[in-house]
Amino acid sequence: xxxxxxxYSDEPLTPAGRLFVQPQMNQIIHCAVGFKNPINIDSIKxxxxxxxxxxxxxxxxxxxxxxxxxxxxxxxxQVDLDLDRHVIVxxxxxxxxxxxxxxxxxxxxxxxxxxxSGLSAEKPMWEVHLLMAHNCAIFRIHHALGDGVSLxxxxxxxxxxxxxxxxxxxxxxGKRNRVNGEKGWWALLIGFVGxxxxxxxxxxxFVLRCLWVCDRKTEIxxxxxxxxxxxxxxxxxxxxxxxxxxxxxxxxxxINDVLFGVISSGLSRYLDHRTTNALPExxxxxxxxxxxxxxxxxxxxxxxxxxxxxxxxWGNKFGMLLLPIYYHKRSGTDPLAYLKIAKVMIDRxxxxxxAHFSYKIGYFVMTYLGAKLAAWLNYxxxxxxxxxxxxxxxPQEEIILGGNPITYLRVNSSSLPHALTMHMISYxxxxxxxxxxxxxxxxxxxxxxKCFEEALLDMKEAAAxxxxx
Numbered sequence: 001x002x003x004x005x006x007x008y009s010d011e012p013l014t015p016a017g018r019l020f021v022q023p024q025m026n027q028i029i030h031c032a033v034g035f036k037n038p039i040n041i042d043s044i045k046x047x048x049x050x051x052x053x054x055x056x057x058x059x060x061x062x063x064x065x066x067x068x069x070x071x072x073x074x075x076x077x078q079v080d081l082d083l084d085r086h087v088i089v090x091x092x093x094x095x096x097x098x099x100x101x102x103x104x105x106x107x108x109x110x111x112x113x114x115x116x117s118g119l120s121a122e123k124p125m126w127e128v129h130l131l132m133a134h135n136c137a138i139f140r141i142h143h144a145l146g147d148g149v150s151l152x153x154x155x156x157x158x159x160x161x162x163x164x165x166x167x168x169x170x171x172x173x174g175k176r177n178r179v180n181g182e183k184g185w186w187a188l189l190i191g192f193v194g195x196x197x198x199x200x201x202x203x204x205x206f207v208l209r210c211l212w213v214c215d216r217k218t219e220i221x222x223x224x225x226x227x228x229x230x231x232x233x234x235x236x237x238x239x240x241x242x243x244x245x246x247x248x249x250x251x252x253x254x255i256n257d258v259l260f261g262v263i264s265s266g267l268s269r270y271l272d273h274r275t276t277n278a279l280p281e282x283x284x285x286x287x288x289x290x291x292x293x294x295x296x297x298x299x300x301x302x303x304x305x306x307x308x309x310x311x312x313x314w315g316n317k318f319g320m321l322l323l324p325i326y327y328h329k330r331s332g333t334d335p336l337a338y339l340k341i342a343k344v345m346i347d348r349x350x351x352x353x354x355a356h357f358s359y360k361i362g363y364f365v366m367t368y369l370g371a372k373l374a375a376w377l378n379y380x381x382x383x384x385x386x387x388x389x390x391x392x393x394x395p396q397e398e399i400i401l402g403g404n405p406i407t408y409l410r411v412n413s414s415s416l417p418h419a420l421t422m423h424m425i426s427y428x429x430x431x432x433x434x435x436x437x438x439x440x441x442x443x444x445x446x447x448x449x450k451c452f453e454e455a456l457l458d459m460k461e462a463a464a465x466x467x468x469x
Contacts (some may be wrong), residue, residue: 015366016316022375027143047402198352214384222419234445249463261339265455319355
């Protein structure tokens, strides 16, 4: 990172942004965009020049340190931005150990990027890699520029609908439960007491996880230094229609509940296959989930994100939740039981202030106690848990970029001390989950992806049987 005297126009990084440039937590987001037609390099560059991406200040700013070591954004004139330094063209097929397969080749390339040296601070911290032989563009963006909601909202603002090229993509928005104003004071009091109780329990657990409490070692456990180990990447593919059918089988369930039920069931299947010594029934395996804390859930209008006083402002505005799953042997287990358990646990988390606490305590530590301590605490909580999971709502209909129809959207990030990280994004009634693993710990991510896919299909059959009765 370049060092320079402070300039009056420099803008300090937010505490969350500073966290992601620390060596222990240096994070880069990778978004793979598949195209229907061959990529035209000149068309991509022309689209980038006129897109909202380059007009956004974060994408035309250098990151510099002042004399005290504090990071700042320094805006550079757009005319000085050399696109050739940001657009990396890979003309030849990515070699794979198996037969020629586009998805495998792209995943191999992404896996190598996840442990690479990172992005140079000598230029704005983003790149676009064009895999010409695979009709795929990989947007490589430093996490300090923004979180998944910010970056996906900006990306979609540069796209158009496939059926109507003059129309912006429809933004999928989540639903956040609101307290019913017609409830009596007694019900509101019980809800408030419940919020305090669950907040106390989960916040204490969160603090203990940051310090010393950790999961029991299993076949998927990572740990200190595992972020440097070689990676493999596989894709689990789901139909949103299947997930919607399953959630109807459990009252008030959500897609996130279904996803976490699938993770619980799939990991139990995988551990049954990999573990030579039987694991204790009900063994807790703890995941770390990222939660959007903006007032409006889901993707945002770009104009709202750019308002500094907005509750949906640009940047990294997310908290962390500890989400435990429990190992159960497959025999005799109702597939929907995983969903029911997941829903109870997630409902309790929603009633608590755990996610807001994790965001506020991180902000406080970074601001008043220093970046090194904040990075160490975040690193410890990753080391003391077993996996990471995130889920982003994508566009509801098929879209085009630069006149080229998009066939898929997939997201993952650079490696963490976890041996297993999972990132799901929905696109036009489909959902792809990228499964990034430390290959010396989890050598068969394709089999793990199959475990997740079969878990959803089993839940779908169970839900269909309920609907028939």
